[in-house]
Structures are given as C-alpha cells and as structure tokens.
Amino acid sequence: MSFTTLGLSAELLRAVAEKGYSEPTPIQLQAIPVILEGRDVLGAAQTGTGKTAGFTLPLLQRLNARPPGEGRRVIRALILVPTRELAAQVEESVTTYGKYVPLKSLVVFGGVNINPQISALRSGVDILVATPGRLLDHAGQKTVDLSKVEILVLDEADRMLDMGFIRDIRKVLALLPKKRQNLLFSATFSDEIKTLADGLLNAPTLVEVARRNTATELVSQVVHPVDRERKRALLSFLISSHDWQQVLVFMRTKHGANRLCEQLEQDGISAAAIHGNKSQGARTRALAEFKQGTVRVLVATDIAARGLDIDQLPHVVNYELPNIPEDYVHRIGRTGRAGNEGEALSLVCVDEHAYLKDIERLMKREIPKVVIPGYEPNPSLKAQPIPNGRGSQRGSAPRPANNAARRNPNNSAARPQSQDNKPRRAPGAVANDGNGNRSAKSSPQRPAPARPRGEREQPALLKRR
Numbered sequence: 001m002s003f004t005t006l007g008l009s010a011e012l013l014r015a016v017a018e019k020g021y022s023e024p025t026p027i028q029l030q031a032i033p034v035i036l037e038g039r040d041v042l043g044a045a046q047t048g049t050g051k052t053a054g055f056t057l058p059l060l061q062r063l064n065a066r067p068p069g070e071g072r073r074v075i076r077a078l079i080l081v082p083t084r085e086l087a088a089q090v091e092e093s094v095t096t097y098g099k100y101v102p103l104k105s106l107v108v109f110g111g112v113n114i115n116p117q118i119s120a121l122r123s124g125v126d127i128l129v130a131t132p133g134r135l136l137d138h139a140g141q142k143t144v145d146l147s148k149v150e151i152l153v154l155d156e157a158d159r160m161l162d163m164g165f166i167r168d169i170r171k172v173l174a175l176l177p178k179k180r181q182n183l184l185f186s187a188t189f190s191d192e193i194k195t196l197a198d199g200l201l202n203a204p205t206l207v208e209v210a211r212r213n214t215a216t217e218l219v220s221q222v223v224h225p226v227d228r229e230r231k232r233a234l235l236s237f238l239i240s241s242h243d244w245q246q247v248l249v250f251m252r253t254k255h256g257a258n259r260l261c262e263q264l265e266q267d268g269i270s271a272a273a274i275h276g277n278k279s280q281g282a283r284t285r286a287l288a289e290f291k292q293g294t295v296r297v298l299v300a301t302d303i304a305a306r307g308l309d310i311d312q313l314p315h316v317v318n319y320e321l322p323n324i325p326e327d328y329v330h331r332i333g334r335t336g337r338a339g340n341e342g343e344a345l346s347l348v349c350v351d352e353h354a355y356l357k358d359i360e361r362l363m364k365r366e367i368p369k370v371v372i373p374g375y376e377p378n379p380s381l382k383a384q385p386i387p388n389g390r391g392s393q394r395g396s397a398p399r400p401a402n403n404a405a406r407r408n409p410n411n412s413a414a415r416p417q418s419q420d421n422k423p424r425r426a427p428g429a430v431a432n433d434g435n436g437n438r439s440a441k442s443s444p445q446r447p448a449p450a451r452p453r454g455e456r457e458q459p460a461l462l463k464r465r
Contacts, residue, residue, distance in 0.1 A: 001023065001024065001029065002022055002023055002024075003016050003021070003022070003023070003024055006024060006028075006029070006032045006033055006036075007032075007033060007036055008032070008057060008058075008061060009061055009064065009101075011064070011100035011101050012057055012060060012061060012097060012098075012100070012101070014100055015096065015097045015098070015099050015100055016053075016057070016097065019096060019097075021053075024050070025045075025049050025050035025053075025054070026045070026049065026209040027043065027045035027049050027050055027051050027054045027207065027209050028050050028053055028054040028057070030043075030207045030209060031043050031054040031055065031058070031207045032054060032057055032058045033058075034205045034207065035055060035058035035059065035062070035181075035183060036058045036061060036062065038062070038181055039181070039203075039204070039205050040181060040182045040183065040184075040201040040202050040203065040204040040205070041055075041182075041183045041184070041185075041201075041204055041205050041207055042184050042193075042194075042197045042201055042204040042205070042206050042207070043055075043183070043184070043185045043186070043206075043207040043208070044185070044186050044187070044193075044207070044208045044209075045185075045187070045207075045208070045209045049209065051155075051185055051187070052089070052090055052093045052155070053093060053097065054185070055079075055153055055155075055183050055185060056090070056093050056094055056097055056098075057097055059077055059127070059151055059153070059183075060094070060097060060098045060101055060103060060127075062150075062151065062181075063076055063077060063103055063126060063127070063150070063151070064101040064102070064103060067101075067102055067103075068102070068103070068104075068124075068126060072124045073104055073123075073124030073125055073126050074124065074126075074145065074148040075125060075126070075127070075128045075144070075145065075146060075148060075149055076126050076127070076148060076149060076150045076151070077126065077127045077128070077149065077150065077151040077152075077153070078127075078128050078130065078146060078149050078151070078152050078153070078172075078176070079094075079127070079128070079129045079130070079153040079155060080130060080131075080132060080135070080152070080153065080154050080155065080160070080169070080172065081129065081130070081131060081155045081156055081160075082131065082132075082156050082159040082160045082163055082165065083109075083131065083156075083159075084109040084110070084111060084131060084280060084283070085283070085287075086155070086156060087107050087108075087109045087129050087130065087131055088107055088109075088284075090107075090129050090155060091105055091106070091107035091129040094127055094129065098127075103126040103127060104124065104125045104126050104127070105125060105126065105127040105128070105129065106120050106121065106125040106127070106128055106129070107128075107129040107130070108121075108128065108129070108130045108131070108134050108135060108138065109130065109131040109134050109280075110131060110133050110134040110137070111279065111280035112280045112281075114134070114137065114138075114141075117134075117138070117143075118138070118141070118143045121138065121143050121144055122143070128144070132160070132165045132168035132169065132172065133168065135172060136168060136171055136172070139171075139172075139175060146172070146175040146176050147175070147176075147177060148177070149176050149177060149180055150180055150181065151180060151181045151182075151183065152176060152180055152181070152182050152183070153183045153184075153185065154169070154182075154183070154184045154185070154200075155185050155186075156185070156186060156187060157184050157185065157186045157193055157196065158186045158187070158192070158193050158326070159186075159187075159330075161192055161193070161196065162324070162326075173200075182200055182201050182202065182204075184196070184197050184200065184201060184204070187329070187330055187333065218341050218342060219316075219332050219333075219335055219341075219342045219343070219344050220341070220342070220343050220344070221332065221344045221345075221346075221367050221368070222343075222344075222345055222346070222367065222368050222369075222370050223345075223346045223348050223356065223367050223368065223369045223370070224345060224346070224347050224348070224369075224370055224371070224372055224375070225348055225349075225369055225371055225376075225377045226347050226348070226349060226372070226375050226377055227349055227350075227377050227378055227381060228349040228350075228351060230375055231319060231347045231349065232260065232263050232264075233375070234347060234372060234375045235249070235260075235264075235317065235319060235347065236264065236267040236269060237372070237374075237375070238317075238345070238372075239264075239269055239296070239297065240267075240269070244296070244314070244315050245293060245296055246290070246293065246296065246310075246313060246314060246315065247296060247297045247298070247314075247315045247316075247317060248290075248297075248298050248300065248310070248313060248315070248316045248317070248334055248335070249297055249298070249299045249300070249316075249317045249319050250299075250300055250301070250302065250316070250317070250318050250319060250320070250322070250331050251299060251300070251301055251319050251320050252301065252302075252320045252322065252323070253301065254273075254275040254276060254277045254301055256319075256320070257273040257274075257275050257299045257300065257301055258273050260273075260299050260319065261273045261297075261299050264297055264299075269296055269297055270294070270295045270296050270297065271295060271296065271297040271298070271299055272286035272289060272290065272295045272297075272298055272299070273286065273298075273299045273300070274286045274287060274298060274299070274300045274301075275300065275301040276301065286298060290310070291310060299319075302322060302324075302327050302330075302331070310334065313334055313335045313342065314335065314342060314343060315335065315342070315343050315344075315345070316331060316332050316334050316335045316342065316343070316344045316345070317344075317345050317346070317347065318331060318332075318344070318345070318346035318347065318348075319347055320347075320352070321346060321348060321352045321355040321356060321359065322355070323355055325355075325358045325359045325361070325362040325363075326362065328359045328362075328363075329362075329363070331344075332344035346367070349377070350377065350381050350382065350383050350384075351383050351384055353383065
C-alpha cells in the first residue's frame with residue numbers, strides 16, 4: 001500500500017516522495033486515517049518505525065484544511081516532548097513534511113537564550129514543538145498563548161512520566177481549550193500510560209503495531225561478558241578490529257561518558273560526549289560531527305536514547321546496562337531504523353547480571369552471550385556496587401534506593417532535575433535570568449520540601465482540562 005491511499009494531500013505526498021518514502025510503515029498506516037478523521041489516538045510502536053511522521057502528516061493536513069488568515073498566526077497545534085534532542089527532531093520533521101503548505105512551526109526548549117524564541121512567538125506560529133519546562137517559562141512570561149490549540153500531541157509520554165513531568169503536563173493542560181483533538185504516542189506502552197490516557201483522551205482509537213516493550217527484529221542483539229575494568233579495552237578492540245566508523249555508546253553517568261571519551265581518544269579513536277551537562281551548542285555540534293563521520297564514537301547518557309535520529313546507524317553499544325529495563329529498548333532502537341539492519345552489543349560485568357535479567361524478562365527473550373577470546377571474565381569476581389554509589393553490596397546488581405533515583409540514574413533524589421538537567425528548587429518566589437531559566441530567590445522562611453522530579457504522581461489524578 002502506498003501513501004496515496006491514505007487520503008493525504010498532493011502537497012504532503014510531494015514532500016513524502018522527496019524524502020524517499022513510498023510505502024507507509026504499520027504505525028503510519030493505522031494512525032494517519034484515524035487522525036485525519038479528527039479522533040483521539042492512543043498509539044504505541046517500536047522506536048524507529050516512523051511514529052513521528054505518523055502524527056505529523058495528518059496534523060499538517062488538518063491544519064492546512066483551514067489555512068491561517070491574514071491576521072497574526074496563533075498556535076493551533078502543540079507537540080509536547082521530554083527532551084531537547086527529540087524536540088529538534090520532531091520540529092525538523094514538521095518542517096520537512098510541511099514545506100509545501102503555508103504553515104509555520106517553531107521549537108522551544110531550554111539550554112539556549114529565550115529571547116529569540118520570544119521574538120519568533122510574537123511573529124506568530126501555527127505549530128509549536130516544546131519541552132515542558134521551557135514552555136512553562138514562556139507561559140510564566142506571557143509570551144505564549146495556548147488558548148487556540150486545536151490538536152495536542154504528547155510524544156514519548158512514558159518518558160515524560162518517568163522524568164517526573166506529570167505536574168508540568170497538568171499545568172500545560174490547564175492552559176489549553178477543553179475542546180481539542182488529543183494524540184498520545186509512546187515508544188513503550190505501560191499500564192500507567194493507559195491510566196494517563198483515561199483522563200486525557202476522549203474515546204481514543206488504540207493503535208499498537210507491536211507487542212509492548214519489544215525491539216525491532218532488524219536489530220541483532222548480543223551480550224559480551226567482561227570484567228568491569230576491561231570494558232574500555234574490549235570496546236576499543238571491537239571498534240578497531242571491525243573497523244567500525246559510526247558507533248553510539250551508552251553510559252549511565254555524565255562523568256563516565258566524559259572519561260570514556262578521553263580514554264578512547266588516547267586509544268586513537270575519535271569520540272565526543274553528549275549529556276545534560278553539555279551546553280546545547282556542544283550537544284548539537286557533537287551530534288553533527290558524528291553524523292558527518294568526523295567523530296567515530298558518540299558517547300551518550302540516556303538523555304539521548306529517544307531524541308537521536310541517525311540514518312543507518314549500524315552499531316549501538318551498551319557500555320553500561322541501564323537500570324530501567326525499558327531504557328534498553330529505547331537505546332538499541334537508535335539502530336535498525338526505517339527498515340535498515342543494526343547491531344546492538346552490551347558489555348556486561350558481574351555487577352550488572354540483575355539488570356540483564358530484568359531486561360530479558362521485559363523482552364521475554366534471552367539475549368545470546370558471546371565471550372570474546374582474550375577478554376574472558378574472571379569467574380572468581382563477586383558482584384560489587386556499581387560506581388554510582390547506589391545499591392546492594394552483594395548478590396545482585398545494586399538497585400536505586402527510591403523511585404526517583406531508579407527513574408533518573410544520573411541524578412540523586414536529593415538534587416531533582418528538570419528535562420534540561422537543571423536543578424528544580426523548592427517552591428517559592430522565582431526569578432528569571434537572561435536565558436529564561438527559573439531560579440528560587442532566597443527567603444527567610446523555610447521552604448517546603450520539593451518533590452523530586454523523578455517521583456511520579458498518580459496519573460489517575462490527571463483530568464481532562
């Protein structure tokens with residue numbers, strides 16, 4: 001079946017053809033007609049299966065059916081995403097597919113100067129892509145008007161819940177008109193997402209094209225058992241011996257990512273790091289150099305697991321397993337995209353055996369184990385605490401002490417973070433710096449303790465606004 005059978009306009013079909021696509025993916029095949037009918041959608045699909053185009057194309061068509069008048073443009077569609085990288089990726093898709101329709105889009109996220117965003121909003125936009133924190137910054141400064149939104153998209157909704165954005169989502173919903181079309185998309189489809197949908201969606205159509213929490217069959221997976229101290233040597237050996245030219249490596253911590261980059265450079269392998277402590281300019285530059293082939297290895301924390309879209313990325317390496325099993329699915333979903341084959345390798349030490357069991361239990365399959373000659377693990381070694389300082393001393397991989405730490409392994413519950421990895425302060429008077437980042441003013445009164453950003457509220461409390 002081709003895109004021409006889905007009811008898309010000639011302008012959109014032209015943009016799709018120029019992108020090189022002729023046949024819709026399963027998620028696009030099911031979602032596009034339903035969205036064109038104006039119905040709410042609860043959609044889930046494996047990462048890398050074209051989910052973004054699945055909601056972007058019909059969204060553009062519905063808005064273009066009533067083009068903006070001669071007056072100032074108003075925001076008619078809001079796409080809310082958890083991270084900067086994903087926001088940039090989604091807005092790029094909106095621009096690409098909407099190049100032949102008279103609609104204007106804008107992306108806003110933190111980590112960059114807010115003033116150019118304010119100027120762009122004042123000139124008027126039809127489609128706004130935003131992260132929750134920066135959108136609320138604009139709302140607080142009254143530089144954004146969401147009262148005319150016709151279509152709301154929550155993309156990667158499960159990630160937003162994991163990162164503790166339920167309160168921010170509720171604040172955003174309060175700014176929207178009650179009558180609107182709602183589209184909730186997620187790479188994984190947990191029971192909590194269904195609970196969230198019950199309070200948000202109106203008689204939604206369920207679009208689920210694959211079993212929950214599965215990786216695409218185009219990605220081959222393998223585990224290489226190895227001692228923790230020999231992981232770097234094994235990684236360098238694999239890259240050099242197989243002449244890998246483009247490798248995405250995942251770490252749990254920011255400091256670990258920086259350290260691994262330095263070590264790979266010492267081995268003669270060009271590498272760059274991308275994580276929350278990097279400026280947005282540095283993150284964008286590192287990603288561009290990786291795509292261009294100037295850098296062979298991109299070392300990332302899980303902030304990049306869902307926001308990176310790299311065509312034909314051949315290799316993903318879990319240098320450290322994530323302590324959230326679902327994050328494994330998102331990580332390896334960076335390869336095997338758009339019908340291309342990919343390879344996902346995990347370097348697993350004895351400390352991570354419990355994490356591996358959790359992942360295999362989630363995926364309902366055992367991942368093959370292959371020991372590389374010369375890098376055999378020492379059978380006498382016992383499990384030790386993983387170097388982030390959390391967890392048990394014996395028996396299994398350490399577990400975070402609370403839900404906040406488990407959901408966000410780069411941060412401690414005592415120092416809650418936003419999606420832009422900036423500390424959230426206790427409630428109180430707020431000031432705004434030149435970049436639009438909120439910070440708490442000092443107060444003689446003792447502030448109420450802040451809820452850690454990683455903690456979840458009960459999604460059942462979310463009601464249709």
